[in-house]
Amino acid sequence: MSYVAPLQDMLFNMEHLAGLDQVAQLPGFEEAGLDTAQAVLEECARFTQGVVAPLNRPADIAPSSWKDGVVTTSDGFKQAFRQYAEGGWQGLQHPADFGGQGLPKTIGAACVEMLNAANLSFALCPLLTDGAIEALLTAGSEELKAAYLEKLVTGQWTGTMNLTEPQAGSDLALVRTRAEPLGDGSYKVFGTKIFITYGEHDMAENIVHLVLARVQGAPEGVKGISLFVVPKFLVEGGGLGARNDVQCVSIEHKLGIKASPTAVLQFGDGLAGSVADGAGAGARGFLVGEENRGLEYMFIMMNAARYAVGVQGIAIADRAYQQAAAFAKERVQSRPVDGSVKASATIIHHPDVRRMLMLMRATTEGCRALATTAAASYDLAHHHPDAAQRAHHAALYEFMVPLVKGYSTEMAQEVTGLGVQVHGGMGFIEETGAAQHYRDAKILPIYEGTTAIQANDFVGRKTLRDGGQVARGFAAQIAETEAQLQSCGTPAAQSVARQLRAARLAFLEVVDFMLANAKAQPNAAYAGSVPYLMLAGNLFAGWQLARALWVAEQLLPAGQDPRFLRAKIATAQFYAEHVLVRTAALRDGIVQGADSVMALNIDDF
Amino acid sequence: MSYVAPLQDMLFNMEHLAGLDQVAQLPGFEEAGLDTAQAVLEECARFTQGVVAPLNRPADIAPSSWKDGVVTTSDGFKQAFRQYAEGGWQGLQHPADFGGQGLPKTIGAACVEMLNAANLSFALCPLLTDGAIEALLTAGSEELKAAYLEKLVTGQWTGTMNLTEPQAGSDLALVRTRAEPLGDGSYKVFGTKIFITYGEHDMAENIVHLVLARVQGAPEGVKGISLFVVPKFLVEGGGLGARNDVQCVSIEHKLGIKASPTAVLQFGDGLAGSVADGAGAGARGFLVGEENRGLEYMFIMMNAARYAVGVQGIAIADRAYQQAAAFAKERVQSRPVDGSVKASATIIHHPDVRRMLMLMRATTEGCRALATTAAASYDLAHHHPDAAQRAHHAALYEFMVPLVKGYSTEMAQEVTGLGVQVHGGMGFIEETGAAQHYRDAKILPIYEGTTAIQANDFVGRKTLRDGGQVARGFAAQIAETEAQLQSCGTPAAQSVARQLRAARLAFLEVVDFMLANAKAQPNAAYAGSVPYLMLAGNLFAGWQLARALWVAEQLLPAGQDPRFLRAKIATAQFYAEHVLVRTAALRDGIVQGADSVMALNIDDF
Incomplete structure (x- = not known):
């Protein structure tokens, strides 16, 4: 199997981090509990693993072609898309009125990840269709809706x-x-x-x-x-x-x-x-x-698409991780440095290979946890019966979208690059397939708004406009997680609490810097826009892993699935100690290094 | 012109950082002063820019092909290689006895960079030939030398x-x-x-x-x-x-x-x-x-090749930087955030584009400065009349080789990735050429020993074997640079001194950690091997830029070429404030995070 959907991790996130229970209490989502989620995800895994994933590599070798205005897609795409449509997958998150299944984004996002992990090129067609559906649902006339929506929702x-x-x-x-x-x-x-x-x-x-x-x-x-x-x-x-x-x-x-x-x-x-x-x-x-309101409507499509592109980053990262881990468990090369094996061993025994795999795994899981919690905010923002709650969750979701898009896609560059590196020389040979993930991933921080565009949005509309209110609200929630971890007392929890605190304080320093400088020195503030996004994305992903660690520590004594829970704890700890620690350098660059970004004259480049 | 050799930067490094004067006092290098260097570099620039660089993109589109055991290289390669041989370029650093020009590596390395920046694929043939020459010179019998060396040195x-x-x-x-x-x-x-x-x-x-x-x-x-x-x-x-x-x-x-x-x-x-x-x-x-001494001889070739691959990293980074800077000065998109232009402006006006270009420029210049000083150590190690001096410089050079190879090639991943990003959507289209640099660069941290292999060498042979002596000797030299900068007094010098000090202390902490743990807990030490290499490479490149800043501050009052000197100061300051600051996170990961690297069981990946 070239791709195995991470169902356990996805369901864990939905249940314990995103609060699927709460989502399932929203009007219209009464059926969308954990059992439904599990059934949908399992069916989606079967389809994406069995039908879509095997088309990925051949389609890279024989891509879509153009002749006289006609585009012929790669072998198998047409048939797979028919199966996709007939399975009702295009309509998963769309209203039943137009032939959809009306499931929450909290569940739907996991299916989007699977489809993209199976085949990024294939998954782009449904992704764009989703955007078109959103725009028509929001702004289309009844006539346009009647003419187009059902056909789009059913994948015709x-x-x-x-x-x-x-x-x-x-x-x-x-x-x-x-x-x-x-x-x-x-x-x-x-x-x-x-x-x-x-x-x-x-x-x-x-x-x-x-x-x-x-x-x-x-x-x-x-x-x-x-x-x-x-x-x-x-x-x-x-x-x-x-x-x-x-x-x-x-x-x-x-x-x-x-x-x-x-x-x-x-x-x-x-x-x-x-x-x-x-x-x-x-x-x-x-x-x-x-x-003249086109831009506003387009942003509806863009926002849906931006979130989905973030999920693409997670998807391709996971695919690269799975392939690298499998290779590392097979490839025999050199003796372990600790003398545990007296002959050449599989390379997963080597500490640096482990470091690379952990880095791939931890950032992927962190971004997945972040995206899942953001999806729950989306569902609450759209379906909560209380308007104030809707507005509250809308603000949270809007804050997280540039992080999901920007951080997950930048993270995917590092992860897919490591995926090639784990393969050594074989990774550079196209036949191996690791290089394809690396090439495919490179579009993600560019389309649907580059990372810089996400960062401008994050600084301007998401941080400055409300005077840092949502940002500080999140920081307060993070502080609560720290307190939980401290009271938990395990060494892993202590370590994560310490790094989380440092990262949160770095985040708050930067929020203050942005608020203080954006008006008087816009260049200084925006010189730090992408580093700020990366800092915040890193923190938010690390926060969700910290929450996951806490949940795992609570569940562990009950004895159910200790292997999964211990792996979650190890992964969260690795993230805190090796990735969250990067936030300090970003803060320093933003707060102390703003002037040197613009110091060189344009003509001197 | 698709590539312009950075002659001024190269000559500045040779003169002010690598001490070409001293090299030119070594026996056999009497002619190799700054005038010679300038003449050779200018001639090399003409050839690489005019003949080799234009073949780069077409050869990517129509690469070498194989048929029935015969390989046909890309159009123009054969002719260009004849010109290369006839120009005496293959023999630049090799002995006059066998038809070479016997120039020092301090000068030769700049020519290697130009050839690789012009065309990485083309330059690989001479790079491997250099390795074969080194091995035969060192270990070949007189018969083998007579039969092969002149033909290799003259490029036949x-x-x-x-x-x-x-x-x-x-x-x-x-x-x-x-x-x-x-x-x-x-x-x-x-x-x-x-x-x-x-x-x-x-x-x-x-x-x-x-x-x-x-x-x-x-x-x-x-x-x-x-x-x-x-x-x-x-x-x-x-x-x-x-x-x-x-x-x-x-x-x-x-x-x-x-x-x-x-x-x-x-x-x-x-x-x-x-x-x-x-x-x-x-x-x-x-x-x-x-x-049975093959490995030893092979390491002669490997060491020459490892240094050269590091230079390849610098070369491709510079090529990517030049292309991105040119694009950023042409592409018009959006109004500047500071209101300095009231219409859409060239994207180099935007702070994040500037940040990306500065990051590309600063890391490239830092690695070039490091490689140039390492080359001078090589020349002193091989040509100094005093044996103790030769041994001293050999140790310095050996310490720097894994940094030149490991750090410059990893840096090239980031720089060529940013090169694509600066281009936005155009960067993802192969026609633009930015993507080729990104693809080409990916082999560099893999071949001639992956970054992990360099890092093992750096930890084992370069740090532990002498009990950290060379490492601490370098740290003492870095402290002297800090003192110079502090006495210099400009804000840029102060800032750089501060960051350099923090990075040096982080480096020393890690050296201590390696010495304390390598024997008892080899996995813990080697889990930090690549981060340690990245920390040290970062520090050494930043140190050379710090020295360059100091030199520039001294030269500035004399008034010669203030534009170049001011750009050097701005670049060095940017490096310190945005790149050197990354060392703290690496230290934290190594020193505090060793256990979490190996915490997950192999079966749980």
Whole structure:
């Protein structure tokens, strides 16, 4: 088996860290208790391990291909996607009204992780479809919902996000794609979009593009951007109508996720055979919500996608970890330094191999625990009957999203790099597969907002806007965990409490620094934005592992599954002693080193 | 120009940090002063920038190919290698007796960096040839020297190192290739070697394989390994004779350095048309030095190669940095956060882009400074008239080699990763070229001994064996630099002195820890081996930058090239405040976290 879903860890997190019990008390989630979670996860594991994971390596070797505007996906993708749709997986977290299963994100996120661990390239298609569904659910008219949602939720059609243009990446103020009203409520759309994930493919009957464009006469900048649905095939009477004037002019040759077609899309270029055949009449588009509120709606998609990309980081890290651990238990090389074996032994006996595996394991588990607790906040923010509680949990969730996205994906760089390193020379040979994880992972800190974009969001909207209130609230909760650990008394708990405290204090120092400097010296504050995100992400992941350690210490005397619990304790302790300790250097760089970031003149680079 | 050699930085390091003056006083190096260095470097820059660098990207797209035992290198490689040989570059550091130029390593290392920055794949062929030359110079008989050295030094032939076998990577005790004496002083060699860089190619008339093998009846393990010359074509009467029975059965499909053919070589398999055509008579091999001392000789090659691989790390980091800086000055995206520009600006205006570029620049310059000072130690160790001085500098050099190799190559992972990140989405597209540096760099912490192997060497042979004497001697020198900086008084100098002091104390704590624990608790010590190497490498690179800062502060009032000097000060300060500060976490992990590395049972991974 090339991938084994970490069901026990996932269920432990849901039960003991994320409070699935509470989630299952929310209206609509009454069935979503631990038994349901276990049944869903087991079924998902069977599907992802058995059907999706085996396609990963072959699809890297023979990726999606483009010919004359048509994209053919890798062998097996089409069939696997049909199974995915028929299994109801696309609708897992979406409303039953539109054919979904309406499960909480706390459970759904685990399934997202499995699908991505099995095959990052494959999983991107559902990931983008989820975003399109969210945007239509939130801002779409009843007509748009009726026309598109069920088909998307059931996986008959797929969705895309069309933001980027050659001159407009992170800077959406520069979007030039334009939309002209046709008077009948529809628009004609003209422009070029790049980096469109699954912008064209053969896995579904129709592709529903969600496109940012400017209506003629709209204000400049981001306040003049509107969101449109531009389907590949127009929808007529519940069925598919004419081909729309959107064409895929090429797909990119990329470092990784090669099986995921990354399209350049041309809208309104007069595609032969389309509604606008040669006439330049534009691609037919349908406004989502109101004009000039496109960015707001797009953020709904982006936020869903950002969380999911963070989960992708955890997924690829786990896949790399599993492969490295298996290799380390097989590869025989050199005698152990402690003399415990008198001949060449499997390399997992060597301390540095153990260090690398522990680092991979601990950061992966830490990020998974963080993502799971964040998912519970999402569920509470959306489904709690009390509005104040909803607002409270929304703030917590919003605070954690850039950490889940930024920290988990940066962590995945280190973990997949270590995965190659554990393999030694074999890791550099593509046949081994370790290098693919390393290549695939590299997109994660870039798309759906680079780490710097996450960090700007984290500093500006998540820390400064409320005067550090949510940040300090979290710190107070962390202090409670420290107190629990101290009273627990085991050496592991003591050590973790000590490191957690130091990291929390470092975090608070940086929060103070941001609040004190952001206005008067914005460069000084934002020079530390990514280090601050990394510090906070590290702390939050370490905090969840510290909570896990405490739970494990409580459960251990009862004797159930001591092996899992002892491993959890060892992993949490390793994280605190080797990863949490990194926070001090980040604080020093932020607080004492702000000026040297900007000291060199631009011309001297 | 895709690559511009950093001549000013290189010459500054040679003059002010490595003491080229002193090197030029050594017997045989009388001509090797700063003027010579400048002339050689300028000529090397012209060649590498103009001829070699432009081949880098095309060769990644159309790498070396194998057909029926024949390897065809990428377009232009053969011609460029002829120019390289004719320019005398292969012989730059080798003795004039054999057609070389006999220049010191202090100068030669800069040329090695340029060649590698221009084209890592291309530069590997000369790098391995250098190793073969070193081994023959040190241990070869007069006959072997006469037959091979001049051809290698003048670049007519090339050399390889044949260590690895499928079951024997880091663990050379497991080598199975065997050699049987033929009675005439030659041997017949049988076996399979893998991962042989430029093991077969079309750039030279002959390939001189240096091969580790066991003579029948030799002791088990590494004490029974001998070194043989096994040429592709036998040498007869000064010319090329019959084809030897060594064949390239395949080349690897790799993550990076794709243009460098990585061969599987079969010795003694009865290659048709060879000396042993079908007869199974073995490949003809010639013993280097004495039987069973092969490992010792191989370490001569390895040590030369390890240093050079460290330089490769610096080279690829600089190439990635230059490309990222150029992109950041061109790409327009978003308004600066400080309001200094009221429209979207080039991304180098954004603090986090600056942070990334400074991190790339500072670590690259730090490692270059370290490698240059290490090279001067090498020259003093080999050419000083006084034996005690030679021994002293040999110890210093030996201490620094694992740092140059280990730290520079690990640093190159971070730098080339940041290079992709600065490019955003464009960085993930292979066309941009940033991803190639990232892929190419990944081999560096693996080959010629993984970082863990360097770290074992650093702990065992370099720190424990002399009871920490060299380590503490260096620390005392670092303390002197701190005192200089404190007396210098500028804020930058003060800040750097503070961070340098903290890092030095962390280093000393770890040295004490290693000395105290290595014997009684070897796992605890070696669990910290790589973190210790990273701590020491970080400190040594930061120390050299601290020295550079001090020099720059002294030179600044004289007014010559203030722009370069101010940039050096800013870079050194950034390094201290953002990179040197990482040493504390490494110390904590080593000293307080040793047990948690080994706490998890093997079966629980």
